[in-house]
Amino acid sequence: MNKRTITERDLRFLHTFCAAAEAGGFAAAEGRLHMTKxxxxxxxKEVEENLGVxxxxxxxxxxxxxxxxxxxLKYAKEALDALDRIVPQLDAMRGVISGKLRIGITDNLLGNPSAKISQALxxxxxxxxxxxxxxxxxxxHELVESLRTRRLDIIIKGIHPGQEIKSFNYTKLFGEKHFICYxxxxxxxxxxxxxxxxxKHPFxxxxxxxxxxxxxxxxxxMESVATLISTGLFAGILPEQYSAMLxxxxxxxxxxxxxxYNVNHFAVTNADYPLTPASEAFVxxxxxxxQGVE
Structure with missing residues (x-):
């Protein structure tokens, strides 16, 4: 029986497989990979033939x-992630921060004067x-799932009391006020x-x-909430900075x-995996x- 091994070519093609799996199909992965279906x-197909499955x-x-x-998919993602970490970790040993950093945010944060995400970037x-x-x-939902499945390294979102996930780490950044508007x-x-x-919205x-x-x-x-409020027929709950803009x-x-109503926004990372030097630097x-922001 021939022993199956993973070649460098297989690793490249496993990356393609992971991207297609995460996107949900070949067509959805075309833009992400810049490849045809x-x-x-x-x-x-070549990876399947080499692995025999x-x-x-x-x-x-x-x-x-x-x-x-x-x-x-599970083990390929872990292997590819480990390979991606080699150069950044070696760079960190000589005082250079490098590597990829994937950040996810919720909509309509830019208008909040307490949010200093742009300054940090x-x-x-x-x-x-x-x-x-x-x-x-x-x-x-997409932010949480992307962090859980390691498609993102850091997410920034509002967290209501009781919504914390045990496998995530939370660093408080700033607050946000919400009002019932008409x-x-x-x-x-x-x-x-x-x-x-x-x-499932506490407010x-x-x-x-x-x-x-x-x-x-x-x-x-929120865009849907604001659209219905604009008819004059419904009330809705909106963040202070978004309602000021509207x-x-x-x-x-x-x-x-x-x-x-008030909700705190946090930088959230996946506690099950060590932070990369780039993630540590950004946090x-x-x-x-x-600091000093409420």
């Missing part, structure tokens, strides 16, 4: 990992020019407004339970005698830039 398929099924029902593919570029960072704006227009009465509903649940609001249309994302577009006010800069 035919090239992606050919590379994965089928890694994924392709057909009318779409892309799906086999059990062997799930196992290969500016310092990172100046103080560690060898670091190649990328920045992604994702939903809360758009005063001729065709509406505040007392008759229902509240735009976002599932929305509190407003409905304790302030007499009825459940309004179900939405996802007030120049349409009339927008806080509903009198309603609470002010340190975030802490320094947010």
């Amino acid at each position: 035919a090239t992606i398929s050919r590379q994965i 089928t890694l994924c099924s392709r057909g009318p029902q779409g892309f799906e990992l086999t059990e062997a593919g799930k196992t290969a 500016t310092r990172l570029k100046k103080e560690a020019p060898e670091v190649e960072f990328s920045l992604y704006t994702l939903t809360t 758009s005063p227009q001729d065709n509406c009465e505040v007392s008759e407004m229902s509240l735009v509903f976002r599932e 929305v649940e509190d407003a409905i339970a304790n302030y007499g609001f009825k459940v309004g249309p179900v939405v996802s994302g 007030s120049s577009v349409f009339p927008l006010e806080q509903i009198p005698d309603t609470p002010e 340190k800069l975030l802490i320094e830039e947010h």
